[in-house]
Ligand SMILES: Nc1ncnc2c1ncn2[C@@H]1O[C@H](COP(=O)(O)OP(=O)(O)OP(=O)(O)O)[C@@H](O)[C@H]1O
Ligand SMILES: O=C(O)C1=C[C@@H](O)[C@@H](O)[C@H](O)C1
């Protein structure tokens with residue numbers, strides 16, 4: 001008896017994502033979950049994951065706190081812009097930005113002008129974000145977090161920028177990281 005062979009696709013393509021989408025960029029304040037959710041989202045999609053803070057630490061052979069202490073924030077922001085430009089050259093990649101990246105006009109323009117790129121804002125209130133950061137082992141040495149009043153002022157100043165650069169906003173409070181990842185995927189389906 002003759003049999004018909006149906007060819008299987010060589011790589012599993014997540015059918016839920018719009019096919020033209022080549023990059024997902026996560027933005028939000030410190031503690032928003034960009035790294036945690038970003039890594040899990042990339043795994044779920046079988047995409048690569050690039051974390052801008054981790055790229056900088058690798059490239060400079062020192063921690064973010066040491067880069068701030070040695071070079072100052074302005075120089076850190078220049079390093080960060082280079083790393084973002086590099087990361088945006090990758091396809092099928094989830095990119096976790098640093099929390100302060102949208103403060104810099106160059107970064108906002110890079111994101112806006114890179115095609116096939118969806119920016120997702122991971123939203124939460126300042127108290128929840130601050131608590132999440134305080135639970136992390138590097139809390140004591142984190143730049144821009146030492147003074148809670150100044151940190152909250154930065155948060156407020158950045159909020160409109162996160163919202164402006166993002167195509168999608170996902171509320172993360174009351175969700176687990178995995179629920180955040182599922183919501184991001186659901187929202188991307190409807191882009
Ligand atoms: N709904 C959620 N989504 C993502 N992370 C969550 C959520 N709820 C709690 N968390 C926790 O919050 C923390 C987020 O830390 P993470 O390092 O991922 O933040 P980040 O946005 O990358 O911050 P940074 O700008 O400092 O790099 C993690 O410990 C994570 O487990
Ligand atoms: O919000 C910020 O200003 C920062 C966030 C982190 O991701 C790091 O990029 C660094 O600690 C600065």
Ligand SMILES: [Mg+2]
Pocket residue numbers: 034035036051053096097098
């Ligand atoms: Mg991070």
